[in-house]
Amino acid sequence: MAGSIEVLVPGGQVDPGPPLGPELGPTPVDVQAVVQEINDETAAFDGMEVPVTVDYEEDGSFEIEVGVPPTAELIKDEAGFETGSGEPQEDFVADMTVEQVKTVAEQKQTDLLAYDLKNAAKEIVGTCASLGVTVEGNDAREFKQRIDDGEYDDHFAN
Numbered sequence: 001m002a003g004s005i006e007v008l009v010p011g012g013q014v015d016p017g018p019p020l021g022p023e024l025g026p027t028p029v030d031v032q033a034v035v036q037e038i039n040d041e042t043a044a045f046d047g048m049e050v051p052v053t054v055d056y057e058e059d060g061s062f063e064i065e066v067g068v069p070p071t072a073e074l075i076k077d078e079a080g081f082e083t084g085s086g087e088p089q090e091d092f093v094a095d096m097t098v099e100q101v102k103t104v105a106e107q108k109q110t111d112l113l114a115y116d117l118k119n120a121a122k123e124i125v126g127t128c129a130s131l132g133v134t135v136e137g138n139d140a141r142e143f144k145q146r147i148d149d150g151e152y153d154d155h156f157a158n
Contacts, residue, residue: 003027005054011045011069014038020054028060041066048073068111071127074104085132095134098155101125105156118156122147 005023014020014035024031034054041064042050051067068074076082079094105120114120122144129140136143146152 002055002057004056007052007054008049009038009042009052011042011048011050012039013047014042024054027056028058029054029056029062030060034062034064037064038066045069048077068108071104071108071124072131074107075124075127075131075133078104079133081133084130088130088132091132092134093132095137096128098136098152101128101135102155116156118147118153121152121156 005020005027007019007023009020016031016035020035020038021031024034038052038054042052048069050069053065053067054062055065056062069077072084075096076084078100079096081094083093085091085093101121101124102117105114105117105124108124109117109120112120112123114123125135125140125144125147128135129144133140134143138146147156
């Protein structure tokens with residue numbers, strides 16, 4: 001009865017309750033051991049929603065694969081706000097620096113389709129636009145154009 005469970009959990013704060021506990025309950029694994037290992041492996045993403053896959057075997061052994069949190073979660077954590085804007089084109093909730101964009105791009109680059117850091121940053125800035133986050137005081141779409149124009153090539157060199 002080997003299987004796999006995919007859940008989104010709060011980094012470093014998992015407990016045996018929902019959403020993980022009910023999924024693991026019918027399996028042969030030690031739930032507390034799984035919870036402890038997930039908390040250890042997701043501690044760096046404290047409080048952020050993190051995708052986790054638990055693969056288990058009939059003998060109770062298990063392996064955990066921790067994904068990278070969604071881009072919006074990384075941006076919220078980096079910029080220090082709770083929720084995005086209801087009107088992202090008009091009502092801005094935060095402003096990020098180029099260095100903050102670069103940090104999020106580096107964290108997320110392996111999960112993105114971008115082939116380099118510059119294009120990963122453009123994807124991050126696109127998410128900023130949908131959340132109502134400005135970059136360096138500029139509308140995110142304007143900032144993306146400035147990246148396209150090469151203005152920040154020195155920041156996003158691999």
